[in-house]
Amino acid sequence: MDNLPSPDEWVRRIAKLQERLALADLSGCLITQNVGIYYYTGSMQAGYVFIPASGEPTYYVRRSVVRALAESRIRAVELVAFRTFGEQLQRDYPAVFAGKERSANIGADLDVMPAQLFLKLGEVIPGARFTDASSILRQMRSVKSSYEVERISRAAEAVAAALEEGLAELRPGLTELELMAIIENGLRRRGHIGLMRMRGYNQEIMTGIVSAGEAAAEPSYFDGPAGGRGLSPASPKSVSLRPIGRDEPILLDLGCCIDGYVIDQTRTAVIGKLEPALEAAYRVSEDIIKAAEGLLRPGATPEQAYFRALDMAKEVGLAEHFMGSGKDQVKFLGHGIGLEIDEWPVLAKGFRDPLEPGMTLAVEPKFTFPGLGVVGIENTYLITEDGCQALTLSPEKLYVL
């Protein structure tokens, strides 16, 4: 891999978390999830990372120890045995774990750690009282380094190229699944790891959504403005076996994961011509994303962009179609993106911490018309010193084929 991140990258990540742990009165943080382990070590082997509020962190590796030792940017040791993990921590961090039962206030990634593991860790580490530190961990990852931004940009190149390959083969009668298979092959050959990691429980996304006409507008469990019909009730999301027809909107919400980093991009296409109401709604999504670009700058708040989008949708009478329809409307305009596709901040009500340079956000104004389809656009942006810059590369237009 070219352009390996400098060792400083990990030093900065750890220092930033330690500063935040101290502010939250936490003596340390235990990270159990593969993505979190990778972020703080540069390795994704099975085990646990303990980061004390001050001092050197340790990667306790279950397997493969050999691989973790070769990859880790922080101290890595073998986890002696799960049942003695508490004793191992106490030996390594006597100042943290020397007190009486449950006296060490330890943050942990409780939003992803299974309850069974949470209960077992409580048994084997009697000195610790585990607190949910998932908000802190998500905040820490919201600002990306130049190394991380470059990885996201690589993923953006792959998506743009694979989309072109898919569109070149698109003709009436091709099924959603067939079109997606072409695009996914292009993504995979360019290094897509095969899925886009997502933090939310029970959420799955491999390469996004290709969905046409009324299938795209079907209600969905998926925590996004459109989910797609899916292949069956056992996979109720993204592509179906529906043939793509003429004169209907084709939603191409695509992403991939390269070197661990994810991109997210949506374009709308049509073979023939969209009916005027749908074409008009598509134009509004372009207007909204342009307005959002003006609000994506350091100092502005994430919720401002969301409120502005809501206002614009309302002004043109499309509020009921914006970001889904009926009970399945989602209450956000976009989301942070990086190692996971559902990172922070979210462009939603309540996200009032100002945007900062280095944040990366997918912005996805979409309109859902039940029985007809979904139109919209989505770019991923980097917040710069004085505004924002699109990382997604495909031309911004309605693709008329």
Place this chain on the structure above:
Amino acid sequence: MDNLPSPDEWVRRIAKLQERLALADLSGCLITQNVGIYYYTGSMQAGYVFIPASGEPTYYVRRSVVRALAESRIRAVELVAFRTFGEQLQRDYPAVFAGKERSANIGADLDVMPAQLFLKLGEVIPGARFTDASSILRQMRSVKSSYEVERISRAAEAVAAALEEGLAELRPGLTELELMAIIENGLRRRGHIGLMRMRGYNQEIMTGIVSAGEAAAEPSYFDGPAGGRGLSPASPKSVSLRPIGRDEPILLDLGCCIDGYVIDQTRTAVIGKLEPALEAAYRVSEDIIKAAEGLLRPGATPEQAYFRALDMAKEVGLAEHFMGSGKDQVKFLGHGIGLEIDEWPVLAKGFRDPLEPGMTLAVEPKFTFPGLGVVGIENTYLITEDGCQALTLSPEKLYVL
């Protein structure tokens, strides 16, 4: 979808779980994971399923309510609000939740439910004391209906066909990733949903592993006998960019998920000729799987097949190469398979409940030679009334190209 399961299928699943809940002195069971929800409702929308030890179960749906109402085979209602979920349960199940605080002993899928959700459910359902019911839930799913077996067989057909397509294109210099992209395209066009669901925390598998020579033998976090090098430390599993060469073992451990059900199959290939020690080890893996076939019958225990395989590997002096190498050897010969790839029973020490007709198991004897590669074979079997039957369809041989 043809051959829809009969409504009886869900009646039987619920009745079987209720019988087991009563035995375990549980008043009911709360299921939160998407796969578990699908198993008990036929729908995979966001929400929770409550199954009382006796009486009618309910699917509390967050979204999409419309979709869940259309698909669910059990009573489905809208989840009014998460914060009032306890009150909704109390209204629906007064006999279960009418007692004092924490008096209802409720099982739940704590092996997959995030700790944060576990803690929040404890707050909003003060009447419940949650117990880990994951062993019960995994036992319940181990015996498959004919509908389920047919779904697994469909997935087996897709894997056999996609493997042929991949082998037809295999030539020296093709990278592991390029070969996998061809195979995955074949799987996807045949209806693969894009990933194989796996219950284990932090485990990921999309379509298996294609890995050649020494790359296949690299140590791995993955809970299997071989993981593969992977594309980077951020995706340390399965394919790499390594070109496939002559005279080296090519591990083709493939699966897919169709209609929610998974298959798992491994074949070993070589362009040219394997060196004698590796070819001999491959023959031992064939001998072990034949011996396992003799032990896969109702009444035999899962651990018997594992112990027999260990003995056979030891007899020929290959114990140190069996199911991984060094510290990364795994302690099983195979695993249950169905909606997830890591189902029960496991062919491992301690699994002493006798095999039953309808169980489906992947059996995967493999030998790892660090620096050289991995050889082995894997079939998925159905336990029948008097033995077993392979569901995997590819010819059982060393593929010499």
